[in-house]
Amino acid sequence: MPVAPPPPKGLPLNALRAFEAAARLGGFSAAAVELGVTAGAVTAHIKALEEALGAPLFERHAKGVRLSALGQRALPEFTEAFDRLGLAVQTLRAEAAPRTVHIAALPAIAQLWLSPRLPAIRAAAPGITVSITALEAPPDLKRTPFDLNLFYREDDLGRHVAGDEVFPVCAPQLAGRLRTPADLAGIACLTDSAWPGDWQAWLGAAAPGLAIVPKGPVYSLYALAVEETVNGAGVLIGHSALVAAHLASGALVAPFETRVRLARSLRLWSARPLRPGSAAARVADWLSA
Structure with a gap:
């Protein structure tokens, strides 16, 4: 045999x-x-x-x-x-669960920009489930199961969602002590560890030649730094898209007029073309509208 x-x-x-x-x-x-x-x-x-x-x-x-x-x-x-x-x-994954949209986003964007927009998405399309994963850096598009990615970038990948203007923000009770940028020397200046150059970028435009080194606590979570700023802990460099709601509510104010537009912008993209009418395409349209 x-x-x-x-x-x-x-x-x-x-x-x-x-x-x-x-x-x-x-x-x-x-x-x-x-x-x-x-x-x-x-x-x-x-x-x-x-x-x-x-x-x-x-x-x-x-x-x-x-x-x-x-x-x-x-x-x-x-x-x-x-x-x-x-x-x-x-x-x-997309074809097995076509009504579920997985989004990867920077933690600060997920908490301060994306989260407030989710109720409107649920109300407009109750059949769509949005899942969010907070990541410190954009994922490998070819290896990760995300339908959409939302991060600050300096290139033109995907859709432009918002520019990135930076400027100091503080609680209303601190604003009266800030007449000129030189007054920052006597107040705690909060810093986010992911964007350590924010203060230098703003001071270089608002007060060139001013010999001041902002001093204060450093935070690894921008959302926590924003919350502490609301609580009166000091002055923080605000990113326009991330502090817009706090400025609108009056929880934060911008004590100086100068705003500096950075090269990066908030961008939304996908690893593959979004099928027209799909859940991911609809969510992308809402977020970039």
Whole structure:
């Protein structure tokens, strides 16, 4: 009787994904962050893959790792393959749940700009569910399952939503102490760690040559800095789109007239063309109207 030999054993997908991420990002730790696992898990996956192949994919050094010649030759095809897989997964998710829209946004944008607009979207289209993930940086469009992305950018990707003008804001009770920019020397100046150059950008335009270094607490969450400013903790550089509601309500005021327009703008984009009439397209239209 014929003998059927066992088929060749395939390579584990998770190990291949770990190799591609580590090779593309230049290290095991960066790959672990992207994949949501530990650096030890990435190391184990790649070691098992190298043992299965019988050849090294990385050269280990005291300061890190470097792709071997084999790894360099293999990387482009694996990157293209996982990019295509990511886009296919996005299409599958969109077609399986066509009424759910996944949005990735900067935390400050999600809290201060996007969240106040969700009730109107729910009222206009109660059948659409909006899911929001706050990220510190835009995601890899080909690898993540987001329908829409909302971040500040300096290029022209996607749709322009709002410009970015910066200017000091404070609680009304502090405004009376601020006649000129020089008065900032005696008041706490709040700073957001994601935008450390905001004060210098504004002072350079509003008071060139003024020898003042704004001093005060630094926050890793802009929304918290805004809340503390409302509470009277000091003066913060406001971003027009993010403090508009507080200015309209009177919770914050702008004590100086000068506003500085930055090169970046708030932009909305998708990894793939939005199908006309789809839930994602309708939400994108509302947000960019």
